[in-house]
Amino acid sequence: MGRALLVVRRSDRVEAEELARVLYRELEVVELPDNYRASPSTYLTPKWVSEIRKILDSGSFSKVYVYDVLSPRHVSYLMKELKVSVEDRVMLILDVLAEHAxxxxxxxxxxxxxxxxxxxxxxxxxxxxxxxxxxxxxxxxxxxxxxxxxxxxxxxxxxxRELERIRRVKDIERIRREERGFKHVAIAGYTNAGKTTLFNKLTGENRATGPELLTTTTTKAKMVPIGNSKTVFIDTIGFIRDIPPEIVEAFYATLKEISTASAVILMLDSSDSEEAFSMKLRESMRILVRIGYVGKPLIVALNKVDLVQEEYVRKLGELVERELRGGLWSYRIVPISALKGVNIDLLKKVLEEVLEPPTHLHGVSPAPR
Missing domain, CATH: 1.10.287 (Helix Hairpins)
Structure with a gap:
């Protein structure tokens, strides 16, 4: 897809680069300081515009992404000054989703x-x-x-109109499954946490997985018996920090699968740094509240435990406890590795318990001895 230039604040660089490299192998990055204050009329100050213009003049670039929300005035000004297509964070996310759609x-x-x-x-x-x-x-x-x-x-x-028709069909299918006694379990969480890998492990499916962000763009559902429950597992689109309203609206039908579920497995990546893990946990909780999933069972799956020390997993479990204790969900915490199959039977046992109340006991579920 040619070559692109990414303008991003330092603290957002890792996420922004991962997204942009899904689309562009050749990527130049201009890093703004975290305390950069955008100009209300132009977003970038003349100094930064001049620096970016020099980079653009040195090569052939097809697009500039600014990893922030730009106003129409910002985009018009930057396109006029830089003489190249300029898009913001929302469009970058949508371009990546389109790549996988x-x-x-x-x-x-x-x-x-x-x-x-x-x-x-x-x-x-x-x-x-x-x-x-x-x-x-x-x-x-x-x-x-x-x-x-x-x-x-x-x-x-x-x-x-077309999307509303598709949504009505999905709503009817879900209601019919519920009337037949099916339990819906949504696998949710931050992008690249291993949701699709777990879905494949639980259902025997072979959905595409990969290291790229936002590989899942539509839900996939499959019924698997869990104890006495006929359970429909649902693989969902990944969360992302400060998820833009346009994406929440566009993917309403997908996110509704989470809000109407009987239980949610919230996937978190145990191989993340403690700071990144904490940020993704809090952001996931905000999104669950925003889409209306509250007062129901929440199983927090600490995934990728095969990549870290047991002591670190225990520390992350304690962090989750502090965030969730006395909050909006009845919860259980289960350390797993979806890829290696670690504690998958334990996860199924916990699912069986929360789907057949009364059960919702708080705490970390230990690995079987």
Whole structure:
């Protein structure tokens, strides 16, 4: 896909680079300090614009990603100054999701989210063309942009109708399963925590997995008996820090699978640093609250325990205890390795208990002796 330049604050660099490298093998990074204060009118100050322009002049770049939420004014200014396509954090995430999208539902969701995010920018272009600030932009000027704006609005309306139809079908399927006594267990968590690996291990499926972020773009459900319960496991899209509202809206049907589940397995990566682990735990909890999953069983799976020392896993378990104790969920904590199969039987036993109340006992489930 050519070559891209990424502009990102220091503390966001790891996540942003992982996302951008899904799309671009050749990537240049301009690192802003964490205390950088964006200009209200231009986002980047003249000093940073000049530095980025020098980098762009030294090579062939097809896109600049700014890993933040940009206003239409920011994008218009930066495109005018840098003479290259400029997109923000939301569009980068959507571009990565589009790279992995396979189902019709995922493609519709992503296209609609992109168009909705671009609509204010197109509206800004219309305004600027009429003011004479962007003469001849997009071909024959204002008429072309007005026409394109109308086309985008109609396209969004059409996609929304298609998506609502898909959602109704999913809702009916879920309700029918519930009426037949099926329990739904959503496997949720931060992107790249091992959700799909666990789904495959529990169901015998062979869904694609990989080190890239956001590889799952649509839900997959499969029924597996757990004790006396007919349990439908659901693999879901990965969480990401400060998940943008456009993505929450676009993936409403996917996230609803979590909010309506009988129980949630929250996957956390035990190989993360304590700081990253804590951030992802808190962000996951915020997202669960935001989508309405509260007051139900939560099984916290400390995944990838095969990569770290037992003492570190115990420390992470204590950290989870402190965050969840007296909170919004009845919870259990289970250390596992989805890839190596460590404690999968223990996880199934805990699932059997929480799906057949009364059970919701707090605490870390020890490994069987």
């Amino acid at each position: 396979g189902s019709k539902e995922a493609k519709i969701q992503i296209e609609m989210a992109k168009l909705r995010h671009q609509l204010p920018l197109i509206r800004d272009w219309v305004r600027r063309v009429k003011l004479g600030e962007l003469p001849g932009f997009l071909g024959p000027g204002g008429y072309a942009i007005d026409t394109y704006y109308t086309h985008v609005r109609r396209r969004i309306a059409k996609l929304k």
